[in-house]
Amino acid sequence: MATVVVTGAQGFLGRNLIATLSAVPDLEILSFDRGDDPETLPELAARADFVFHLAGVNRPQDPAEFIEGNVDVTRRLLEALRAAGRPVPVLISSSTQAALDNPYGVSKRQAEELVRAYGQETGAPVFVFRLPNVFGKWSRPAYNSVVATFCHRVAHGLPLEVHDPAREVSLVHVDDVVAEFIAAFRGSPQRGPDGEPTVPRVFTVTLGDLAERISRFPETRRTRETPDVGDDLSRRLYSMYLSYLPEDQFAYSLEIRRDPRGWLAEVLRSPALGQIFVSVTHPGIARGHHWHHTKTEKFLVVSGEAVVRFRPLDGREVIEYPVSGAEPRVVDIPPGYTHSITNTGATDLVTLFWASEPFDPGRPDTHALPV
CATH class of the missing domain: 3.40.50.720 (NAD(P)-binding Rossmann-like Domain)
Structure with a gap:
């Protein structure tokens, strides 16, 4: 040892x-x-x-x-x-x-x-x-790094003060630092041009850009837009921002649409990634009975039993896919088929849905037609 x-x-x-x-x-x-x-x-x-x-x-x-x-x-x-x-x-x-x-x-x-x-x-x-400036979870605001200060203030609803938005800062993430520390312990650190051990991944960003990225995170809860995590820096900034949330604010509510069938709630949406929503459907109730020109969907039953039915617009044959939360599988919904999902069990049906594009009331691409 x-x-x-x-x-x-x-x-x-x-x-x-x-x-x-x-x-x-x-x-x-x-x-x-x-x-x-x-x-x-x-x-x-x-x-x-x-x-x-x-x-x-x-x-x-x-x-x-x-x-x-x-x-x-x-x-x-x-x-x-x-x-x-x-x-x-x-x-x-x-x-x-x-x-x-x-x-x-x-x-x-x-x-x-x-x-x-x-x-x-x-x-x-x-x-x-x-x-250079190291950022990541457990960093002390107003002490370890400007990233910690910005994330802490935004997470607590406080304004940011950026005196020189054009100033560039070089950042390394603590996970990358720890990885290189352990590599050195094992005798194989990466080294820079000067021969000294180094953390190779360095993010360079202006203070103005940094403040803007972090300031956008709280709004994603209200809009349900997927946080911008499409690049390595933004993904790490969002992770760090969440680490500073007050402990009584980890959870937030969704907008629930209720009717006699059960309820439906949007979870996340993004122009690039589509839309995720979840529904609860009471026994014997069907959802859907519509079709799409271009939009596609995926259905995943996580609890209960159901049958997903399809019919091509110009056909009479109905195709059935039994699904169950006991044996999860994803059902793809292609365009040009009217489709429905019916709760065939004795308990509420819980289904996770993904759509290839967020619902747009002006261009819904959702057309009613019984299966």
Whole structure:
């Protein structure tokens, strides 16, 4: 069994890394976080086979805390590893700001230099990741990244303040970061042109574009439009936005259309992906008895028993497909066939429907005709 030490275990990167490492078999994870006694570092170092050094500060009230949180902690950790007498590999999460001369960048650069010196002295492999803005679940708003701030404010119904919409930011997603951290642990990180380990997928976006994408998410509940998740960045932004919803707002209601047959509700719609809706149909009741020129549909019974019937417009023969929630199968509805679905069971029938285009009252392409 291998033993890894994760410093900054309760921070943004630490929590995401440990959540993934916890699924790795035969791996012991030892944690060190802010508030833990530094005197425990020698014990952790003596047991470590690999160290993920993720502890640090980036927005202290006193700039002097940059040195204490980023440099001094790194020095104590490396001294403990030297005292353990084994060349333990070390990975450190740094920042692209290490190339700058602001107090934060200087402190991160000094921490990098300490780690590189440790590697040269002991022969232990070291991995210095200079990360741009990292975003993803468990990121702290107004602390870790602008994405966290935007997502948190929009999820809580607060306005966004974008002082420079044209400013570009480079982003990496925490899942990609964790994947590269684990690749380094296994000895095969991807490396950039400078030979340093890197996270290859970087998203570049302006603050104005970022704010606009995130601001559109809440409205999708009202319109039932499928959230824009057609590209990797938007998909990850939507995931992160949901992670900041207040816990009493995870659920939302649908518009239910009720009649003597049961009820029907639209779930999602999209010009690109069509429309999804669900219905409850009482025993003995039929739905449909219409046909389409171009629109197509899929029927999936998830509970109950039914029969789907078809008849070509110019024919008399009725085609029947028995369906049941006990043995789910999808029935395609081609154009040019009038069709219906009838509840043949003793209980309510629950059916999931997909249509190739959202219903448009101005162009319904739905024409009544008994099967």
